[in-house]
Amino acid sequence: VISKALPSATKQRILFQQSVEGTPMHDQVIQTLYAAIDEVNEQLPDQRKLKKSPQTVLIGASSSVDSLTVVNLIVAVEQKIEEKYGVVINLAAADGLPGSENPFKDLETLVQHVSSLIGAARQ
Amino acid sequence: MNAQSKLLLISDFTADTLAGYLANDGESPGVSAASAPFNQVRQVLADGGQSCWRQSPDFAVVWTRPEAILPSFARVLDYQPVATEKLLQDVDEYCERLSNITDRVRLALVPTWVTPSYHRGYGILDMKPGIGIANALMKINLRLCEKLEGLQNLYVLNAQKWIEAAGKRAFDASLWYMAKVPFGSEVFKEAAKDVRAAVRAVTGSARKLIILDLDDTLWGGTVGEEGWNSLRLGGHDAVGEAFVEFQAALKSLTHRGVVLGIVSKNDENTALEAIENHPEMVLRLADFAGWRINWADKAQNLADLVSELNLGLQSVVFIDNDPIERARVREALPEVLVPDWPAKQTLFKSTLLNLPYFDYASINKEDRDRTKMYVRDRDRQTSKSEVGSLEEWLNTLDTRVEVHELTDANLPRVAQLFNKTNQFNLSTRRLTDKEIQKWAAAPNRKFWAVRVLDRFGDSGLTGLVSVEVSGSRARIVDFIMSCRVMGRKIEETMLHIAARYAQLLELEQIYARYIPTSKNAPCLEFLEKSGFVYDEETRTFRWDLHQIYPCPDCVELQEKLRVPEIEPALCLT
Numbered sequence: 001v002i003s004k005a006l007p008s009a010t011k012q013r014i015l016f017q018q019s020v021e022g023t024p025m026h027d028q029v030i031q032t033l034y035a036a037i038d039e040v041n042e043q044l045p046d047q048r049k050l051k052k053s054p055q056t057v058l059i060g061a062s063s064s065v066d067s068l069t070v071v072n073l074i075v076a077v078e079q080k081i082e083e084k085y086g087v088v089i090n091l092a093a094a095d096g097l098p099g100s101e102n103p104f105k106d107l108e109t110l111v112q113h114v115s116s117l118i119g120a121a122r123q
Numbered sequence: 124m125n126a127q128s129k130l131l132l133i134s135d136f137t138a139d140t141l142a143g144y145l146a147n148d149g150e151s152p153g154v155s156a157a158s159a160p161f162n163q164v165r166q167v168l169a170d171g172g173q174s175c176w177r178q179s180p181d182f183a184v185v186w187t188r189p190e191a192i193l194p195s196f197a198r199v200l201d202y203q204p205v206a207t208e209k210l211l212q213d214v215d216e217y218c219e220r221l222s223n224i225t226d227r228v229r230l231a232l233v234p235t236w237v238t239p240s241y242h243r244g245y246g247i248l249d250m251k252p253g254i255g256i257a258n259a260l261m262k263i264n265l266r267l268c269e270k271l272e273g274l275q276n277l278y279v280l281n282a283q284k285w286i287e288a289a290g291k292r293a294f295d296a297s298l299w300y301m302a303k304v305p306f307g308s309e310v311f312k313e314a315a316k317d318v319r320a321a322v323r324a325v326t327g328s329a330r331k332l333i334i335l336d337l338d339d340t341l342w343g344g345t346v347g348e349e350g351w352n353s354l355r356l357g358g359h360d361a362v363g364e365a366f367v368e369f370q371a372a373l374k375s376l377t378h379r380g381v382v383l384g385i386v387s388k389n390d391e392n393t394a395l396e397a398i399e400n401h402p403e404m405v406l407r408l409a410d411f412a413g414w415r416i417n418w419a420d421k422a423q424n425l426a427d428l429v430s431e432l433n434l435g436l437q438s439v440v441f442i443d444n445d446p447i448e449r450a451r452v453r454e455a456l457p458e459v460l461v462p463d464w465p466a467k468q469t470l471f472k473s474t475l476l477n478l479p480y481f482d483y484a485s486i487n488k489e490d491r492d493r494t495k496m497y498v499r500d501r502d503r504q505t506s507k508s509e510v511g512s513l514e515e516w517l518n519t520l521d522t523r524v525e526v527h528e529l530t531d532a533n534l535p536r537v538a539q540l541f542n543k544t545n546q547f548n549l550s551t552r553r554l555t556d557k558e559i560q561k562w563a564a565a566p567n568r569k570f571w572a573v574r575v576l577d578r579f580g581d582s583g584l585t586g587l588v589s590v591e592v593s594g595s596r597a598r599i600v601d602f603i604m605s606c607r608v609m610g611r612k613i614e615e616t617m618l619h620i621a622a623r624y625a626q627l628l629e630l631e632q633i634y635a636r637y638i639p640t641s642k643n644a645p646c647l648e649f650l651e652k653s654g655f656v657y658d659e660e661t662r663t664f665r666w667d668l669h670q671i672y673p674c675p676d677c678v679e680l681q682e683k684l685r686v687p688e689i690e691p692a693l694c695l696t
Contacts, residue, residue, distance in 0.1 A: 042144065043140055043143030043148075044147055045146065068304075071297075071302040074297065075297050075298050091297075092297045092300065
């Protein structure tokens, strides 16, 4: 149980630490992201389809994903999370991840970010 | 248009998601899409020299937001008073710009305007003329439809339907603020279905024939086991009512040119007795072009029936409640479209009416009477079995062929034959109304449409033939005939019409170059037996005009061919 007295950033950090690879939460979130990827891939040619892997790079020098695809993925993930967990998250704000890592760097960072937002929304 | 049509998307928002679905959703025909420069709708419509036109798109989608393209509607949304006349004036001005592109593409599609469903407008006053936003929206959309109605290759698509299908995901603020995409992906997915259906309509690849199973598809229960008295059909029963409404929906499709057939594993007499005698049947035998009811393989039966109806497998949609039979037909006949079918009978009607495979670019009397024509064909075939030889039978038909020139009145049907006929089609040119008129207007060209009648009735305008004169030769450019009249000597009559014309011009030779497609072998088979001399290397059939190409004895030509007005000096050499 996280105390409601703790500052918001601290709560998110704790929730983020709870969402580590291999936990049920992590696995559920990544499956939800994969479902969002399936939706986005319907619009993409085979050579540009997003791979369902935690290592898939979304943003950065080594990424081949265009900006509209990232936006469509963000919205698809927001919708899937609302359907599955009944919480509204705002990935567009993208200011919640502890540390300096970009939450959209790859699918793994996105899973962690989404998990922390779900945790925060449930508090 | 070829297998991969080129689309230009002209929009005042980011519409690339539509391009993505069209190019990658695996549906046929394939479409490659490119976007015009962002938010430059007026410039792109006005200026055909813009770089986006250089790729020569086959068709264009011009999709705008009303508040962006109509300044007066932006004021309506801002709750300012705007005179209706001003709104309509803005629409008219926009339509003027839209009309510029009809010469640049084969097909232009313009979705209707929508406003976000979260916008309450004026609430109680929103439908009030002169005030309400919803009222103004209806007015501008109606004006859009009316002003564009005269443009033959421009169609308005109902975008409100896409919004309703997408439900609460139709609008997403994140998409708008991050990427200037006003709609959710579901809206674009629905739009892609309609755009593709429109492409199918103008390229002649819409489906024409629905082949249906009987037991648990057209009625509830197994007629062979329970007898027709015990079928679930109508009555005070939700499932029975659903079957009746499904049949009524099928019948309604016949009024727009879709033809019905039956392929069922059943005892034929038992099944036909049920169709004719069950008091709640909406569909009777006269509503079906044909049937195959026996215990043989359904795929084989289906192929036989389609062949009997002189249609191609690519015209067919097969509906069966049994997933095993659906899988069998999909595997054996991949050209046949076999939609997934719900197990729940109450969904049959809505599933049928949502199939996007029966959209046609125009609908005329021939379409509406198509089932009757097939029934008359059945009568003809019955009469055929009652007489001895084929020649004898043809002589009993009293066939008359009316020869018509191209007119404004028959142009829509002519364009339809051009764009829907696959099997008996010499060159499979796909031309719009405008392109046909323009082509036929050249002084060295001649174009005829033929109407076929016999003692069983009027088969309608079912044949086209055109020639182009060059020097001492005439080329038959188009030789198109509806499969409905194949094998009744109409083919020979059309060749006679073309050859007779060339003789009147005192030309030496008439020829036809066969351009093969995956579907037009029947045309080749006829030409090989036509008496024209075949040069296989050039796929050309030639007739020496020193001899008459005869009109078949069993056919009466209803119009004398006029002495042509052609000026020999204008003939191309």
